[in-house]
Each structure stands twice: as structure tokens, then as C-alpha cells.
Amino acid sequence: MSAGEPEPEQGPEPGTVRPGGRTARVRAAVLQAAGDVLAEQGFAHLDLGDVARRAQVGRTTVYRRWGTVTALVADLLQDMAEQSLPRTETGSLLGDLRANARLVQRTLTDARQGPLFKAVIAAATWDARTAEALHRFYDTRVAEWAPCVRQAADRGEVPEDTDAHEVIRAVSAPLYYRLLTSDVPLDRAAADRAAEAAAAAARAGAYVRHHKRT
Amino acid sequence: MSAGEPEPEQGPEPGTVRPGGRTARVRAAVLQAAGDVLAEQGFAHLDLGDVARRAQVGRTTVYRRWGTVTALVADLLQDMAEQSLPRTETGSLLGDLRANARLVQRTLTDARQGPLFKAVIAAATWDARTAEALHRFYDTRVAEWAPCVRQAADRGEVPEDTDAHEVIRAVSAPLYYRLLTSDVPLDRAAADRAAEAAAAAARAGAYVRHHKRT
Numbered sequence: 001m002s003a004g005e006p007e008p009e010q011g012p013e014p015g016t017v018r019p020g021g022r023t024a025r026v027r028a029a030v031l032q033a034a035g036d037v038l039a040e041q042g043f044a045h046l047d048l049g050d051v052a053r054r055a056q057v058g059r060t061t062v063y064r065r066w067g068t069v070t071a072l073v074a075d076l077l078q079d080m081a082e083q084s085l086p087r088t089e090t091g092s093l094l095g096d097l098r099a100n101a102r103l104v105q106r107t108l109t110d111a112r113q114g115p116l117f118k119a120v121i122a123a124a125t126w127d128a129r130t131a132e133a134l135h136r137f138y139d140t141r142v143a144e145w146a147p148c149v150r151q152a153a154d155r156g157e158v159p160e161d162t163d164a165h166e167v168i169r170a171v172s173a174p175l176y177y178r179l180l181t182s183d184v185p186l187d188r189a190a191a192d193r194a195a196e197a198a199a200a201a202a203r204a205g206a207y208v209r210h211h212k213r214t
Numbered sequence: 215m216s217a218g219e220p221e222p223e224q225g226p227e228p229g230t231v232r233p234g235g236r237t238a239r240v241r242a243a244v245l246q247a248a249g250d251v252l253a254e255q256g257f258a259h260l261d262l263g264d265v266a267r268r269a270q271v272g273r274t275t276v277y278r279r280w281g282t283v284t285a286l287v288a289d290l291l292q293d294m295a296e297q298s299l300p301r302t303e304t305g306s307l308l309g310d311l312r313a314n315a316r317l318v319q320r321t322l323t324d325a326r327q328g329p330l331f332k333a334v335i336a337a338a339t340w341d342a343r344t345a346e347a348l349h350r351f352y353d354t355r356v357a358e359w360a361p362c363v364r365q366a367a368d369r370g371e372v373p374e375d376t377d378a379h380e381v382i383r384a385v386s387a388p389l390y391y392r393l394l395t396s397d398v399p400l401d402r403a404a405a406d407r408a409a410e411a412a413a414a415a416a417r418a419g420a421y422v423r424h425h426k427r428t
Contacts, residue, residue, distance in 0.1 A: 044258070092237055124395075169388065170388055172391060176387070193380070193420060196420045197412075197415035200415040202410075204417075206414045208413040
């Protein structure tokens with residue numbers, strides 16, 4: 001079967017093939033191709049037929065399984081969240097946040113991942129479904145790292161009722177903000193400063209949960 | 215002269231009319247229309263002819279003066295930087311940063327300004343000239359507020375060699391990050407927390423300038 005040609009409508013039902021089988025290989029190839037297009041050309045140039053050709057997968061498969069560009073990007077984001085590295089545990093809040101900040105900084109300065117994230121963030125500003133998928137991606141990543149703040153609270157490094165998710169978000173925020181609003185390089189010093197600032201603010205109680213005012 | 219029709223090539227040279235004269239009124243109308251299109255439809259829908267029609271200004275004037283959509287957006291950003299409110303001085307770092315955070319929060323949640331900023335940030339991810347203009351906008355706004363950190367250093371609230379620009383950027387970062395990566399409302403509590411976190415981190419020395427390692 002040549003790339004770009006519709007493939008025969010046959011084979012197992014979606015979801016009935018074990019992970020690592022043909023279905024998983026097709027998904028991996030298609031998501032790789034979709035990520036390549038996003039990184040190289042942006043969301044506006046994403047086209048299911050083009051992705052099928054790049055992935056050397058039948059167009060019918062891509063249209064049947066994903067249907068729309070938006071659904072494809074949502075699946076890509078879900079896959080990225082699942083594939084993300086587990087958090088590093090260093091034994092101190094500053095060490096853990098620094099590991100998180102450096103991971104974010106490496107991702108955003110990666111030649112493929114950086115443009116890919118910019119493209120998806122841009123698309124999320126005008127496409128509600130892409131925004132939902134992007135929000136889920138960050139929720140997943142933040143939840144993966146939040147336990148390091150709760151461990152720090154157990155060790156007495158930060159107040160007991162510190163909002164762990166807000167601390168993790170505070171580490172990423174200055175890195176994304178620099179990426180999107182300045183031409184200052186996003187270097188490791190920026191990552192370490194982001195971690196240090198978040199840790200200092202957390203220690204000072206800036207992320208203690210807001211209690212309802214009476 | 216009807217809107218949308220080329221106007222006669224006459225009148226004073228650009229730049230020779232005093233501010234407040236016809237040139238300034240045309241610019242104000244065109245930038246207002248450009249901002250409206252950005253806020254309502256996004257950068258991709260921005261068209262000089264459409265802007266001229268909305269602004270009730272001759273197409274020729276718009277093409278001659280701005281030439282490209284990118285140049286028009288750059289001029290809009292320059293005007294926004296010039297029109298921005300001067301900083302508030304409260305006498306304490308936390309008070310000043312809170313005023314800044316609330317200003318940013320009000321801007322980003324404004325029905326017109328919020329979508330406008332999202333549209334320009336998105337366009338800056340793929341258009342280098344828009345990115346340059348956006349960076350200049352933020353540099354201008356950060357420079358306007360940076361003196362409050364230097365005043366805090368003079369009062370002994372933060373270390374002497376605190377990077378004032380980094381502190382101001384730290385206030386905005388979590389607000390933009392929340393706007394772009396989550397569906398959690400950007401409320402005043404978020405603004406106050408951003409100010410409190412940046413002030414606490416600054417006091418702890420997290421924004422002290424990096425000295426060259428030897």
C-alpha cells in the first residue's frame with residue numbers, strides 16, 4: 001500500500017489491539033508526524049492528509065481515527081503528558097523545584113519541542129478544544145510534580161496548607177513568560193532562578209491556600 | 215470621501231502635523247480598528263483594507279502609512295506602551311507590586327484587551343517582527359515599573375543588587391501563564407498572590423543579579 005492512498009477498510013476494531021501492536025505503531029508514527037509539522041510550520045499548516053503521508057500511514061486510517069486536526073493535537077498532547085518523565089526526588093524542595101525548572105527549560109529550548117509548544121499555545125488562544133487539551137496537559141504535569149511540595153510540607157520546609165499546584169506552576173511561569181514575551185535566552189540560570197524564587201516564596205507562605213473571608 | 219475609497223494623494227507630509235491634528239486622529243482611528251479586529255477575530259483576520267473601512271479612513275492612507283499588517287500591529291503595540299498608565303507609588307514594595315499585578319490582571323481580563331493580548335502573543339510565536347514589537351512593549355512596561363524595586367532597595371526592603379526588571383517580570387509571569395495554560399479564572403486573588411510571591415522572593419534574594427562565576 002503506497003503512502004497517501006486510502007487503505008482498505010479492514011483490520012481489528014480500534015482499541016482491540018494490545019499496546020505495542022500495529023495500532024500503537026500507527027499512533028506513534030502519526031503523532032510524531034503531527035508534532036513535526038507543528039514544530040516546523042505551526043498549527044495553521046497542520047493537515048490530516050499531509051500527516052498521513054509523512055507518517056506513511058493510510059489517509060483513511062488517519063481520518064477515521066482522528067477525524068480533525070484539533071482531535072489529533074489533543075491526542076498528541078495526551079501522549080506527551082503520558083510520555084513525560086517522572087519527577088526527580090532530591091530530598092529538598094529547592095532541589096526538586098530546580099530539577100523541575102531545568103526539565104521545563106530543556107523542553108522549551110529543545111529545537112523540536114520549543115516550537116511545538118509555542119505552536120500549541122498559540123492555537124489554544126483561538127481554538128477552544130486545543131485549549132482544553134493544553135490545560136489537561138499542564139494539569140497532568142503539575143499533578144506529577146505536586147507531591148514534592150507536600151513532602152516539603154511534611155519536612156516542615158513550607159507551611160502545611162501550601163497550595164502544591166500553585167508552587168509547581170510558579171516554577172514554570174517565568175520560563176514560559178520569558179519564552180513568549182522577550183528575546184532574552186532561556187538559559188539554565190533562568191531555570192535555577194525560577195526554582196529559587198518559587199521555593200523562597202513558598203517558604204514565606206505566599207502559596208498558602210486562601211481561606212474564605214468571613 | 216466614502217470609506218473604503220482611495221483618497222487623493224495630498225495633504226501634509228507624515229510627521230509634519232502636530233499631535234492632535236488630522237494625522238493623530240487618523241492614527242487613533244486606525245489603531246482602534248486594528249485592535250478591535252485583533253480582539254474579535256485574531257491576527258489571521260487582520261486586513262489593511264478592512265481596518266481602513268472600519269476606521270472610516272481611506273485605504274490609500276492606511277497602505278501608505280503602515281504598508282503591512284505586521285507594521286500596523288507593531289505601531290499598535292507602540293501606542294499601547296505609550297498610552298499605558300504610569301506606575302502607582304504606594305511606599306512599600308508589596309504595595310507597588312500589588313498595584314502592578316492588579317493592573318496586569320485587569321488588562322488581561324478586560325473583554326477587549328484580554329483577547330487582543332492573546333492574539334498578539336500568538337502571532338509573535340510565528341511572526342518575528344510582531345515578536346520584536348511585543349518584546350519592546352514589555353520592555354517599556356517593565357522599565358516603567360522597575361524603579362519601585364530600586365526604591366525598595368534604597369529602603370532596605372530587598373538586597374542592593376536586586377535585578378529590578380526580573381522582579382517586575384516575576385509579577386506578570388504567573389498571570390500570563392495562568393491565562394495561557396489553564397482555565398482557572400484570573401482573579402484579583404491571583405494578582406495579589408503574584409505580587410506577594412515576587413516580593414517574598416525578592417526579599418529572600420532570589421533576584422540578586424548573577425555574578426560571573428570565576
